[in-house]
Amino acid sequence: MLSHLVYVSVRNASCSAEEIEKILASCKKNNGSLDITGVLLHSATHFVQYLEGDYKQIISLYDKIKSDTRHKNVVLISGAPIKSRLFPSWQMGSKKVESEDIQYGTDMNQTEVSEFKAILGGKGQEGSKAIQLIKKFFK
Amino acid sequence: MDIIEETKRNRLLDIRRIEFGDNLIEITSALSIILTLYENDDDAEIIGACKLKVTEGIQLLEKIGAVIEASKYKIP
Numbered sequence: 001m002l003s004h005l006v007y008v009s010v011r012n013a014s015c016s017a018e019e020i021e022k023i024l025a026s027c028k029k030n031n032g033s034l035d036i037t038g039v040l041l042h043s044a045t046h047f048v049q050y051l052e053g054d055y056k057q058i059i060s061l062y063d064k065i066k067s068d069t070r071h072k073n074v075v076l077i078s079g080a081p082i083k084s085r086l087f088p089s090w091q092m093g094s095k096k097v098e099s100e101d102i103q104y105g106t107d108m109n110q111t112e113v114s115e116f117k118a119i120l121g122g123k124g125q126e127g128s129k130a131i132q133l134i135k136k137f138f139k
Numbered sequence: 140m141d142i143i144e145e146t147k148r149n150r151l152l153d154i155r156r157i158e159f160g161d162n163l164i165e166i167t168s169a170l171s172i173i174l175t176l177y178e179n180d181d182d183a184e185i186i187g188a189c190k191l192k193v194t195e196g197i198q199l200l201e202k203i204g205a206v207i208e209a210s211k212y213k214i215p
Contacts, residue, residue, distance in 0.1 A: 003142055007153075008175075010168040045168045055142055062149075073169050075153040077176065079146030 002085070003055040005062055006078040009047045009071040019070055036061060037090045047071055052085050147182060154188045159199050163208065170196040170212050177214060190214060 020042055031037065036053035049065070051058045059079070066074045140148070157173065159166045170193065177189035193214055200209035 001142070005146075008172050010165070010172070013164075045164065046172070059145075073157045073172060075157070075172055075176065076146060076149045079142055079149070081142055 001055050001081050002053070002083075003058060003080060004050065004052045004078070004082045004086075005058045005076065006048065006050050007062065007065070007074055007076050009074040011042065011045055011047055011071050012069065015070040023070070034061070037085055037087045039087055039090060050087075052082060052087065055079075055081070147185070150176075150185060151188055154185065154192055157192055159196050161199075161203070163200070163203065163205055166196055166199050166203075166205075167208065170200075174212060174214070 020040075024040065027038075027040070031053075034053060034057050036051055036057055038049060038051040038053075040050075041048045051061065062076065154173065154176065157169050159169050173189050173192045173196065177186060177193060180186055180189070193212055197209045197212050200206075200212070
């Protein structure tokens with residue numbers, strides 16, 4: 001069943017910008033074959049990741065993600081069926097959220113960028129209250 | 140168990156497993172997650188688990204002498 005999942009975690013101090021690039025490269029490499037899409041937000045201290053795809057696939061991926069030593073205190077904040085994907089063309093979009101000047105590290109089109117900005121800006125999304133919470137983790 | 144129920148169960152387990160570490164940044168980073176869930180979740184069991192963890196985090200902050208920081212996380 002098509003579902004979404006959102007988790008938040010504490011970034012380990014040893015997780016450098018290079019490590020984040022490796023995470024994104026790995027997402028782009030592996031998520032395509034699993035038909036998983038989503039977005040990773042990162043600040044100096046936290047990660048928030050939104051995943052969408054078949055529930056069994058994303059919950060299995062979540063179990064693997066939890067054991068990654070680049071972060072800790074992983075907490076699942078939302079998981080629910082969805083009617084359609086919010087980010088159908090993102091193998092894994094990313095944004096460093098501390099600065100408005102930093103560009104999105106992904107291949108999504110302008111419409112999707114606008115959509116994501118709207119979500120972070122508080123636009124209502126059906127069945128996904130947790131998405132509204134994402135920005136609160138980065139206040 | 141449906142997806143919503145399984146998510147709640149996972150969230151509860153994740154909250155209970157949170158480890159604060161022993162320094163200010165680690166403790167406050169974990170506390171910020173728990174406090175955000177506490178303020179926004181509407182499930183009594185999740186709120187209860189968050190409350191316990193926030194108390195644990197505050198005690199750790201006080202233990203390392205971060206009394207002013209600890210006061211920022213007090214919840215009713």
